[in-house]
């Protein structure tokens with residue numbers, strides 16, 4: 090990998106007095122599943138059949154998603170990483186769709202006297218679902234809590250060497266379990282085509298960022314081994330009504346195509362996700378694996394970053410980078426690929442909600458807008 094500028098060695102968090110981890114949230118017991126799904130899909134036009142089906146995914150894992158435990162583990166890894174360099178910032182955690190709910194966390198932060206916080210979102214790419222919706226949640230929660238701290242969201246980190254590097258290792262590991270000549274299928278969450286078209290400051294940000302990250306992983310593996318492989322970017326977890334076009338191909342259809350082409354095996358690399366949550370353990374490890382087994386296509390799934398030290402150190406570096414930028418300094422902004430480092434503050438027109446004009450920017454209160462179906 091190219092040599093990157095080393096981040097600012099001074100571990101100065103000024104002007105921040107806290108860090109907030111913001112995530113999706115997930116159910117922890119069977120009775121949580123329906124209310125959780127209602128939270129996720131309120132006003133979003135997801136057909137009832139799809140909800141029943143997704144409910145079954147959760148019930149088949151005892152009604153418990155691993156995502157909250159994974160966030161607890163990430164919080165302790167971050168605590169350790171902060172402590173190593175004497176960074177005594179408190180860490181908070183809030184979710185969009187389940188306890189601890191963001192608004193409650195913000196209330197706690199306010200009561201603790203936090204004035205200015207930086208937020209790490211467990212979503213690495215630009216899109217309405219992966220970025221702006223979280224910013225709307227922050228704006229809504231801030232508006233609901235009197236005296237709430239000011240909160241800045243970290244830049245998108247998918248093309249950061251820490252994130253890419255973590256997938257390089259896990260992809261190499263997955264490939265080591267497969268026959269020679271195996272392909273790589275990079276996988277991410279499908280979104281409506283239209284949501285992609287309007288993602289990022291110039292549109293198509295969701296897909297172009299994924300393509301860029303996939304190309305960097307592929308190039309680094311090729312540099313290491315000299316082996317050229319077939320690679321594709323494919324999608325999982327489609328929902329929404331069938332008449333609305335979402336990004337394709339679906340990972341299962343792609344496995345069929347690979348088998349038909351006589352590919353000897355496939356590494357499935359979930360570059361769209363930061364931990365092995367339900368989309369990964371159900372849609373890939375259960376459903377896609379069953380497809381691969383039916384096709385007698387050897388498949389190995391690469392690990393997500395989770396608490397990989399490269400990923401955890403990256404998050405710490407990004408907190409310090411943003412702090413330096415807010416102090417008016419010009420910190421190094423490590424990034425790989427063709428697209429350049431992510432931007433600190435999203436432009437007001439970045440990643441608009443589908444058919445929901447006038448959504449707010451980072452620190453603005455949410456404009457009242459009718460939630461319509463996608």
Ligand SMILES: CC1=C(CCC(=O)O)c2cc3nc(cc4[nH]c(cc5[nH]c(cc1n2)c(C)c5CCC(=O)O)c(CCC(=O)O)c4C)C(CCC(=O)O)=C3C
Nearest residue numbers: 113115133143154156211212218219278280328366367368
């Ligand atoms: C881009 C993206 C990410 C990655 C970025 C990020 O991480 O944020 C992501 C992550 C996740 N998605 C998750 C779960 C769900 N997503 C749903 C529905 C949807 N996701 C969408 C997009 C994304 N989703 C979209 C456009 C919809 C349609 C409805 C809408 O416009 O909102 C539904 C409804 C049922 C269904 O699947 O149809 C569920 C249950 C979980 C939790 C897993 C667990 O519990 O372990 C996680 C991490």
Ligand SMILES: [Fe+2]
Nearest residue numbers: 218278326368
């Ligand atoms: Fe989702």
